[in-house]
Amino acid sequence: MQEACEVAVVGGGSAGVGAAIAAAKTGARTLLIERDPFLGGDLISGLPILGCYNSLGEQIVGGVAEELLNECAALGSHPARVFDWRTLWGVCVEPDVLRLAIIRLLQRYDVDLLLGMPVAGAAVEGGAVGCLSLCGSEAPIEAEFVVDCSGDAVVAHLAGAECEKGGPDAQFQPLSLVFQMGPVDFTPLLEFVRDHPGDVLLAENPVIRKSRAECARALHDAGYPYLALSAEGDLLGGAIEAGEMYPCTAIFMTPASLARREITLNSTRIANVDATDSRALSEALPVLGGQVQTCVDFARRRLPGFGEATLTRVAPRIGVRETRRVVGEHVLSTEEVVEGRKSPDVVAKGGHHVDIHGAGTYQKRIPIEGGRSYDIPLGCLIPRGLRNVLVAGRCLSSTREANGSARVMGTCLATGHAAGVAAALCASRGSSDVRELPVDLLQKTLRDQRAILDGTS
Numbered sequence: 001m002q003e004a005c006e007v008a009v010v011g012g013g014s015a016g017v018g019a020a021i022a023a024a025k026t027g028a029r030t031l032l033i034e035r036d037p038f039l040g041g042d043l044i045s046g047l048p049i050l051g052c053y054n055s056l057g058e059q060i061v062g063g064v065a066e067e068l069l070n071e072c073a074a075l076g077s078h079p080a081r082v083f084d085w086r087t088l089w090g091v092c093v094e095p096d097v098l099r100l101a102i103i104r105l106l107q108r109y110d111v112d113l114l115l116g117m118p119v120a121g122a123a124v125e126g127g128a129v130g131c132l133s134l135c136g137s138e139a140p141i142e143a144e145f146v147v148d149c150s151g152d153a154v155v156a157h158l159a160g161a162e163c164e165k166g167g168p169d170a171q172f173q174p175l176s177l178v179f180q181m182g183p184v185d186f187t188p189l190l191e192f193v194r195d196h197p198g199d200v201l202l203a204e205n206p207v208i209r210k211s212r213a214e215c216a217r218a219l220h221d222a223g224y225p226y227l228a229l230s231a232e233g234d235l236l237g238g239a240i241e242a243g244e245m246y247p248c249t250a251i252f253m254t255p256a257s258l259a260r261r262e263i264t265l266n267s268t269r270i271a272n273v274d275a276t277d278s279r280a281l282s283e284a285l286p287v288l289g290g291q292v293q294t295c296v297d298f299a300r301r302r303l304p305g306f307g308e309a310t311l312t313r314v315a316p317r318i319g320v321r322e323t324r325r326v327v328g329e330h331v332l333s334t335e336e337v338v339e340g341r342k343s344p345d346v347v348a349k350g351g352h353h354v355d356i357h358g359a360g361t362y363q364k365r366i367p368i369e370g371g372r373s374y375d376i377p378l379g380c381l382i383p384r385g386l387r388n389v390l391v392a393g394r395c396l397s398s399t400r401e402a403n404g405s406a407r408v409m410g411t412c413l414a415t416g417h418a419a420g421v422a423a424a425l426c427a428s429r430g431s432s433d434v435r436e437l438p439v440d441l442l443q444k445t446l447r448d449q450r451a452i453l454d455g456t457s
């Protein structure tokens with residue numbers, strides 16, 4: 001048996017990074033266990049961090065997420081706040097700078113790391129996880145509290161907690177492999193957008209009181225390519241019809257580096273694969289790799305500004321949008337999300353629209369009323385039937401539609417922050433059940449750490 005830690009965080013994606021930093025900041029001896037030999041998950045794939053702002057542009061996530069972005073700025077790469085004139089405010093950061101910022105913060109707060117080590121078992125006694133067993137010959141880990149940030153709810157599942165998976169008929173949002181191209185000439189690309197509003201996803205949230213043409217012009221005038229080339233437009237739609245491109249909703253583009261004129265492209269997809277099945281996940285990789293090549297060829301041939309661009313980077317792993325959701329003390333409902341409801345038990349906020357990708361060109365998008373934000377109550381982070389486990393990130397307790405909103409990285413950082421602080425407070429109080437933690441103490445600590453719990457629409 002290894003030396004016991006107070007808080008073990010399983011999974012080092014956005015939620016796990018948030019949880020580990022928060023638990024250590026709150027004073028707990030913290031161990032972060034990650035299956036991959038690197039940290040950050042999709043944070044380092046070059047996607048925009050969504051959910052830090054609602055559609056009105058109000059900041060709704062602070063705390064650890066803000067600290068991470070400040071660390072990027074300290075490293076000389078200033079995060080850019082960008083708007084797509086559709087519904088989203090995103091934050092763009094150079095992925096490798098973010099990778100360094102994560103390492104620096106974990107080191108600053110003295111988080112112990114165990115990388116390249118999948119958790120394979122959870123010994124449960126009286127509703128509490130006593131120790132976590134690891135793959136290979138590594139000794140088991142004893143922890144007073146465990147924060148499950150595995151995306152797949154691995155610990156909760158191994159410990160026997162109730163979980164749901166995908167949709168009612170085994171639907172799963174698509175797997176995607178995200179990649180970058182550069183250098184892209186932004187001027188012809190943005191001129192194309194200005195002159196072809198029908199080719200771009202625009203003005204989806206009624207809070208944007210502009211026509212599509214006005215939005216296209218605003219996107220052009222902003223000067224950065226944060227946009228979605230739509231399958232409903234002639235350019236991409238025509239290519240799909242001609243078999244030159246695979247069916248997809250859009251090619252979502254984000255500036256990964258303005259300095260290098262590098263753009264992240266998110267369009268590849270295979271729907272309805274259960275990513276907790278390693279064999280099925282593995283079979284998807286060559287198909288996704290083929291789609292990357294198809295999209296690169298299409299971009300170079302047809303997309304304005306891409307003529308000189310080449311493939312510069314492929315995300316380190318397949319992006320997984322959806323697997324298990326824990327059934328918790330509170331299940332975040334679709335209505336709470338869409339109506340932007342508030343809760344006295346708030347520990348984090350979300351503001352992303354319900355965003356469920358499907359097969360082919362299908363994507364369900366429901367804007368949040370008035371462009372507001374919703375509260376995530378503490379109960380969404382507490383799996384039913386377990387005493388010393390919290391969950392955060394995309395496996396939090398939520399309906400499938402609510403999860404289609406709360407799964408974005410800004411929200412995952414915020415729920416990770418909340419779960420990490422909650423676990424550390426429970427450890428310092430000698431609690432035997434996370435339910436003993438007064439929510440007002442958790443909220444006070446979160447506010448002291450600059451988390452945003454109040455004052456947003």
Ligand SMILES: Cc1cc2nc3c(=O)[nH]c(=O)nc-3n(C[C@H](O)[C@H](O)[C@H](O)COP(=O)(O)OP(=O)(O)OC[C@H]3O[C@@H](n4cnc5c(N)ncnc54)[C@H](O)[C@@H]3O)c2cc1C
Nearest residue numbers: 011013014015035041042050119151176319320393394409
């Ligand atoms: C293609 C795609 C595009 C997206 N676009 C955006 C976007 O533009 N903006 C946005 O904000 N969000 C986007 N999202 C959503 C977002 O990226 C994810 O939902 C979010 O990153 C999930 O974070 P997480 O920490 O909950 O899970 P993950 O990032 O999946 O992290 C879980 C971690 O746990 C580790 N793990 C799993 N099992 C074990 C185990 N047994 N032992 C140890 N470690 C384990 C994994 O290796 C992983 O590192 C996108 C997602 C995808 C797939």
